[in-house]
Amino acid sequence: MKNKVLSKLTIILFTLALASCASENVNPTDDSVLTVQSTNIKYDSATISWNSLNGSGTLLYNIYLNGILEAELIPNLNYTFINLKENTTYTGKVEAVDNTEVIKFSNFEFTTKESTNTDVAPSSFNTTVKHLGHVSTTIQWTASTVTNNANITYSVFIGNQLIASNLSDLELYIPNLTANKTYNGYVRAFNGNAFTDSNFNFTTVPSKVFNGRVILETQQEVDDFASNHYTEITDWLIIGYTNITSDIVDLEGLQSLVAVQGSLFVSSNPVLESTHGLQNISNDLNAIAIVDNLILNDLSGFSGINKLLDYINIVNNPEITTLDAFSGMTNGVTAVNVELTNNDKLIDIDGLSQLDLFSVYIRDHELLDNIDLINSSDSNTLGQLYIFNNKNLNDFSPLSNITLIKGSLTIGYSNITNLDNLSNLTRTFGDLNIWYNGMLTDLCGLQTIVQSNMIGGLYNVHDNAYNPTFQEINDGSCSSN
Numbered sequence: 001m002k003n004k005v006l007s008k009l010t011i012i013l014f015t016l017a018l019a020s021c022a023s024e025n026v027n028p029t030d031d032s033v034l035t036v037q038s039t040n041i042k043y044d045s046a047t048i049s050w051n052s053l054n055g056s057g058t059l060l061y062n063i064y065l066n067g068i069l070e071a072e073l074i075p076n077l078n079y080t081f082i083n084l085k086e087n088t089t090y091t092g093k094v095e096a097v098d099n100t101e102v103i104k105f106s107n108f109e110f111t112t113k114e115s116t117n118t119d120v121a122p123s124s125f126n127t128t129v130k131h132l133g134h135v136s137t138t139i140q141w142t143a144s145t146v147t148n149n150a151n152i153t154y155s156v157f158i159g160n161q162l163i164a165s166n167l168s169d170l171e172l173y174i175p176n177l178t179a180n181k182t183y184n185g186y187v188r189a190f191n192g193n194a195f196t197d198s199n200f201n202f203t204t205v206p207s208k209v210f211n212g213r214v215i216l217e218t219q220q221e222v223d224d225f226a227s228n229h230y231t232e233i234t235d236w237l238i239i240g241y242t243n244i245t246s247d248i249v250d251l252e253g254l255q256s257l258v259a260v261q262g263s264l265f266v267s268s269n270p271v272l273e274s275t276h277g278l279q280n281i282s283n284d285l286n287a288i289a290i291v292d293n294l295i296l297n298d299l300s301g302f303s304g305i306n307k308l309l310d311y312i313n314i315v316n317n318p319e320i321t322t323l324d325a326f327s328g329m330t331n332g333v334t335a336v337n338v339e340l341t342n343n344d345k346l347i348d349i350d351g352l353s354q355l356d357l358f359s360v361y362i363r364d365h366e367l368l369d370n371i372d373l374i375n376s377s378d379s380n381t382l383g384q385l386y387i388f389n390n391k392n393l394n395d396f397s398p399l400s401n402i403t404l405i406k407g408s409l410t411i412g413y414s415n416i417t418n419l420d421n422l423s424n425l426t427r428t429f430g431d432l433n434i435w436y437n438g439m440l441t442d443l444c445g446l447q448t449i450v451q452s453n454m455i456g457g458l459y460n461v462h463d464n465a466y467n468p469t470f471q472e473i474n475d476g477s478c479s480s481n
Contacts, residue, residue, distance in 0.1 A: 002085050027421070036094050036104040042119035043086040043115035049078035053096050062095040062102075073097060087114040120146045122189040127200040130171060130393070134179050134231040136280050140171035141198055144189035148431040149190075158185040173255075175280070179231070180206035205229040205256050205265035213262075217241045219248050226253025235264040240269040240293070251277030251301065262300075263287040270294040273319075275301025282306055284332065289313045290320075306330075308355065310335035318344040321349030329356045337383070340365070351375050356366055359384040359407065367392050374398040381406065384430070396421045408457060412436045418479075419445030431457035440464040444478035 030412045031103040032053045040047040048377040053059055060073040070092075071079055084090065087109065087130045091386070095105040122144035131138040155165040156172050163185075164172055177183065208228065213235035236262045240246040248267045254277040262287045266275060272293055278301030282299050287310045288302065297319040309332040314320065320343050327350075336360035340349060350360075353373040360374060360382060369392045374382075382478030384407035387393070393414050399421040411419075414437050422445040432455045434443065443466065450473045451453060460468045466480035 002088055007151065007307045009203075011392075015025070028333075031110050032104070033102040034094065034096055036106045036108040038108055038110035040080075041110050041113060043079060043113045043120075044084050045082045045417050046084065046090070046111075046112060047078060047080045048092075048108065050094050052077060053104060054238075059103075061099060063092065063093070065090055065092040072401050074381050084112050086112050088112050089408055120150070120191055121192050121194040122146050122196045125187075125189060125198050127187045127198040129200065129202045131226075131252045131255055131277070132202060132205060132229065133177075133280060133300065134207065134258055135177050136173065136175045136227065136255050137177065137183075137202055137204065138171060138173045138252060138255070139187070139200055139202075141187050143170060144196060144198075146191050153190045155188045155190065158183055158184065161431070173276070177204050179204050193199045195282055203229070207231045209234065214238070215241060216248070217246055222248055222251065223253055226256070229256045231256055231258040232261070234261050234266065235258065236260070238265045238267070240265075240267045240272070245270060246272070248272050251275060254278055255280050259283040260285065264305075265289040265291070266293060266296070267291040268293070269296065272296055274298035277301055279304050285308055286310045287312065289315075289403050290317060291315045293317050297321065299323070302326060303328060307332050309334070310338050311339070312352070313339045313341075314343060315339065315341040315348075316343070317346075318342075321345045322348040324348070327354065328349040329355070334358070335383075337361075357382060361386045362390060363388045365390045365393070370395045371398050374401070380404065380424075383407050384409075387412075387414065391415065400424055408433065410435075415439050418442035422446060423448055425449050426452065427454040429455070429456040431455075431460060433458075433460045435460060437464045441466045441481060442479040443473060446473055447476075447478055450474050 002454055015358040019039065034050060034053060036048055036050045038046055042249050058075070060075055062069060062073065063071040063079050065081060070081065076436065091107065091109045093105050093107045095102045101131060123146065125142045125144040127139055127141040129137055130140040146152065149239070154167040156163050156167070163174065180203070182201065184201045186197045186199045203426065208230050209232045210230040210232050214225065214233050215238045216225060239251065240248060248269050249271050257278065258280050260281055260283065264281065267289060273295050275298060276331070282304040284307040285305055288308060292315070296317050299320065303325045306468065307330050335356040337359040338352060338357060339361040340346065341361070344366055345368070346365050347367045349368065350372055362371060363386065368390050371387065380401050382402055387406055388410060389412065391413070394416070403424050403426050405428040407426050410433040412433065412435045416437050417439050419434070419442065426449060428449065443461065450470060461467050468478055472478070
């Protein structure tokens with residue numbers, strides 16, 4: 001009986017030993033336990049990791065998923081499965097191999113998550129350099145998408161430094177670079193927390209000088225000049241011209257330019273909407289002329305100008321609304337001349353208010369309601385003042401700072417009702433012209449200059465609501481009220 005019990009016990013122990021070997025393949029010389037953990041489980045991927053084991057040599061590992069060998073004899077202690085199905089249970093095992101012998105294995109199981117809108121990584125996309133400059137560049141990229149058509153936003157990195165984020169446009173102008181330097185970076189497309197990167201690299205162009213004046217009358221001429229990546233022009237730059245109808249639509253290729261010695265004119269360009277591309281020009285300019293550009297509405301290309309030395313003319317540009325692009329520009333040692341004529345939608349000229357002014361010519365603006373640029377000038381002297389046919393202009397208070405006009409003063413076709421803001425004016429060397437102001441009934445602001453007889457030219461007052469003679473103002477009959 002005793003022998004029978006021992007025999008049964010021996011059989012049971014032998015069976016348990018076989019079961020243990022089948023589950024762990026225990027090497028008699030290695031008592032370590034192989035443990036597998038599933039981590040970073042997403043809707044389409046999962047990572048498994050395991051502990052290291054002792055063996056007679058370098059251990060390698062086989063990875064199985066749903067019975068299929070995914071990776072063979074890898075030295076890593078982790079593995080990531082990709083392209084999985086969402087909300088799906090997967091089983092597998094890791095085998096530890098020592099000198100071609102499987103010494104242990106361990107099973108694992110995980111279930112992928114159900115995808116959400118923000119879990120789906122955006123599709124791959126390409127980034128290229130659109131325009132390469134001297135101290136700037138413009139990059140562009142194709143659109144990235146997701147299967148659920150969610151909104152994609154983009155961030156741009158130079159090296160590992162974030163320079164722009166939350167972008168919806170498919171291009172970015174990158175300023176403040178160094179000439180002749182290589183840059184590496186990437187654009188990152190975001191869908192919530194999921195993202196996809198697209199790498200780019202470029203080398204900014206070295207300094208290159210064009211000697212002489214440049215006149216660009218067609219888009220082809222702009223593109224041909226841009227292809228040479230000039231950084232400086234030693235004379236004027238004229239974009240468009242009066243001899244032909246310009247077809248110029250894009251100036252972005254000119255962003256390698258950082259200096260124009262002389263003047264910068266943009267004229268007679270009927271299909272040009274933006275001056276972007278000129279924004280790296282940052283030296284002092286003698287003159288700026290923006291004339292006869294029918295749909296031009298973006299003056300940002302002038303935002304880098306350091307100083308204006310002589311004059312600025314902005315004439316016949318029906319879509320320009322503000323002059324804010326010039327707000328960082330100052331004048332040189334001498335005051336500058338300003339002409340603003342027939343810019344139908346111009347409502348704000350404060351972008352020139354930091355300049356010291358000499359002659360001011362403001363004519364034919366339907367919407368302009370103030371002349372604050374005069375109020376901000378450091379000087380109380382003007383060379384000439386001409387304000388004519390600005391029908392919405394009703395604030396002349398900036399003129400109260402003016403005491404001397406070295407040329408003529410003209411105010412015409414306005415809604416002004418009185419000239420009180422001219423009461424501090426003590427002298428003009430030229431004519432005094434007050435005419436065609438249909439609501440002007442009070443000219444008593446002229447008494448100071450009339451009674452001191454300091455009008456150097458003609459006294460021309462006519463076609464106003466009230467038109468006193470020189471003598472009448474001198475005698476105090478200066479108002480119809």
